[in-house]
Amino acid sequence: MLQLNKIHHIAIICSNYDISKRFYTEILGFKIISEVYRKERDSYKLDLSLNGTYCIELFSFPNPPQRVSQPEACGLRHLAFEVDAVEFTRDFLISNNIPCEIIRTDEFTNKRFFFISDPDNLPIEFYEKE
Structure with missing residues (x-):
């Protein structure tokens, strides 16, 4: 049987990166691990942790459905x-x-x-x- 250890992370694509970044960090209290702008995709990737554990990737993409x-x-x-x-x-x-x-x-x-x-x-x- 397949052996899974834990959930590694949750990926969320947001429509307004600045608003979502503020919500997850300033309101919910997640800490920023890293923030990268990927020019070729016109996309931010924000890695967030909760109580020292990496758990959310917040993405921005142009015009997500x-x-x-x-x-x-x-x-x-x-x-x-x-x-x-x-x-x-x-x-x-x-x-x-x-x-x-x-x-x-x-x-x-x-x-x-x-x-x-x-x-x-x-x-x-x-x-x-x-």
């Missing part, structure tokens, strides 16, 4: 982050003008969670620590 991104659409459902304090996280995001859904409770785990959308409408979930 739109994709359906609602949580119930076929394909990537959402990106989820574990948080210690759901209310604090939601309050912080709201204070930074990020619209947040209401806090819900998972009927199977009894853990609380809520959703936001990134600048390109990618659903992001914040889930209470296990």
